[in-house]
Amino acid sequence: MKRETLLYAIGGISDQYIAEAAPEAKKKKKPLWIKWGAAAACLSLAVLGATLLFNEPASDFDLTRSTGNVSVQYVTADEIPEGAHTSGILAEIPEDELFTMYEIIAFKGTVQSVDNILIEFESGEALLYYSVANLQVEKVYKGDIEENSTLKVLIPYPFSDGIDISNNDTVKQLEVGMTGIFTPKVSNPTDDFHQWGENKIVFADIAPYRFTDGTRWMFLDTDEGLLFDRHSYNGAANAETLDDIEEYVNTMLSDE
Amino acid sequence: MDDSKIIELYWERSENAIAETAKKYSNYCRRISYNILRNDEDAEECVNDTYLNAWNSMPPHRPNRLSTFLGKITRNLSLNKYKQYTAKKRGSGQTELVLSELEECIPGATDVEQAVDEIILTEALNRFLANQPQKKRIVFSQRYWYLMPIKEIAEQWSMSESQTKSMLFRIRNELKLHLEKEGITI
Numbered sequence: 001m002k003r004e005t006l007l008y009a010i011g012g013i014s015d016q017y018i019a020e021a022a023p024e025a026k027k028k029k030k031p032l033w034i035k036w037g038a039a040a041a042c043l044s045l046a047v048l049g050a051t052l053l054f055n056e057p058a059s060d061f062d063l064t065r066s067t068g069n070v071s072v073q074y075v076t077a078d079e080i081p082e083g084a085h086t087s088g089i090l091a092e093i094p095e096d097e098l099f100t101m102y103e104i105i106a107f108k109g110t111v112q113s114v115d116n117i118l119i120e121f122e123s124g125e126a127l128l129y130y131s132v133a134n135l136q137v138e139k140v141y142k143g144d145i146e147e148n149s150t151l152k153v154l155i156p157y158p159f160s161d162g163i164d165i166s167n168n169d170t171v172k173q174l175e176v177g178m179t180g181i182f183t184p185k186v187s188n189p190t191d192d193f194h195q196w197g198e199n200k201i202v203f204a205d206i207a208p209y210r211f212t213d214g215t216r217w218m219f220l221d222t223d224e225g226l227l228f229d230r231h232s233y234n235g236a237a238n239a240e241t242l243d244d245i246e247e248y249v250n251t252m253l254s255d256e
Numbered sequence: 257m258d259d260s261k262i263i264e265l266y267w268e269r270s271e272n273a274i275a276e277t278a279k280k281y282s283n284y285c286r287r288i289s290y291n292i293l294r295n296d297e298d299a300e301e302c303v304n305d306t307y308l309n310a311w312n313s314m315p316p317h318r319p320n321r322l323s324t325f326l327g328k329i330t331r332n333l334s335l336n337k338y339k340q341y342t343a344k345k346r347g348s349g350q351t352e353l354v355l356s357e358l359e360e361c362i363p364g365a366t367d368v369e370q371a372v373d374e375i376i377l378t379e380a381l382n383r384f385l386a387n388q389p390q391k392k393r394i395v396f397s398q399r400y401w402y403l404m405p406i407k408e409i410a411e412q413w414s415m416s417e418s419q420t421k422s423m424l425f426r427i428r429n430e431l432k433l434h435l436e437k438e439g440i441t442i
Contacts, residue, residue, distance in 0.1 A: 003358045004339075009377035010400045011331050015324040017385050021397035022323070023287060023404055023412070126414060172258075 068199030080160040099252045102185040105143025109135040121196040129158035152207035171214035180220040184209040219245045259322040266314035285330040291403040292334040294349035302333045350403045363436040384434045
């Protein structure tokens with residue numbers, strides 16, 4: 001009976017430990033040829049041939065600074081396994097450092113699209129599901145960026161209906177057409193990368209800017225009001241509109 | 257749908273609560289149950305009973321994390337069902353293996369100590385896990401909370417099965433020492 005007691009007692013451990021250990025869904029690769037048809041299958045075989053010939057994986061991005069066996073492809077939401085979205089523990093950053101610790105840009109913009117991507121190491125030995133948002137700039141607060149340009153920003157999460165472990169992520173509420181104020185980090189090829197064994201994906205090869213987590217760095221104007229991490233951006237805790245945020249961001253940037 | 261909205265549906269006594277829960281979490285719960293029972297039909301039954309339990313406990317409950325709230329219900333229901341299994345049926349799943357592994361963590365009894373109740377034991381486990389590096393902690397929970405097969409854990413962490421087994425072996429030894437140090441007898 002004793003061992004059963006222990007098994008039941010383990011059942012009550014902290015939610016955090018249960019959530020972080022949620023199993024990844026099994027890799028279910030769709031047989032793409034079914035979707036594309038026979039002709040496309042021939043083409044993909046040709047691509048595969050070429051890939052094998054040059055000993056480099058096929059990729060939807062130009063991975064000039066990344067090294068080793070790594071590829072990045074666009075994927076649809078239903079190709080994302082459940083549990084792919086698990087966020088780690090968020091390190092606290094003091095409020096003023098949110099504007100100074102990284103080289104950031106700051107702008108008001110609208111979400112044009114969000115596309116899921118799969119970063120694959122060693123032909124599927126390790127998988128990372130991320131997404132890329134296209135944000136159209138409306139007003140610039142900081143950075144060498146232009147109004148009306150569209151910026152690509154890497155998000156360290158995919159978007160799917162699968163299980164959502166981190167309830168608090170601001171980024172999960174991101175929708176096409178939504179307006180917000182964003183302060184992403186400028187992707188620096190020397191610091192911003194993910195390494196798996198000998199293989200390295202340099203994030204700047206995917207997008208010039210990145211959100212280092214899905215909670216901070218964005219202030220979203222949602223149907224249910226203004227959404228952002230009020231805990232981290234404590235000075236704006238009472239903000240109700242994007243205009244309030246604009247004032248706050250400008251103040252924080254001028255204090256640098 | 258957002259968890260907070262799903263919980264709101266329960267509180268409003270809306271039947272959509274269960275449909276939305278099933279849409280988002282049925283696979284998660286089914287996986288937990290299947291690891292314990294290794295039987296599709298019984299796992300399905302436990303998952304359905306999970307929704308019923310959730311319906312009966314919200315309100316008054318307002319869980320902070322819906323996924324693990326449901327997961328805990330499923331795990332308990334599945335373990336209860338497992339108890340009803342005959343010896344023959346028990347042999348097929350992970351549960352028997354996990355139980356015999358856990359036997360190694362149980363500290364030897366002395367005559368002065370009293371057997372602790374489950375809550376005190378859980379608190380001791382939380383203290384133990386809090387001091388583990390994240391990887392070890394996750395591997396522990398995957399094996400002993402989710403009852404994941406060793407092979408699956410090994411695959412997820414790109415380790416060999418024997419590496420995974422020896423990691424679990426070390427964790428079990430450390431857990432036993434920890435429980436002994438806290439004066440816990442099961």
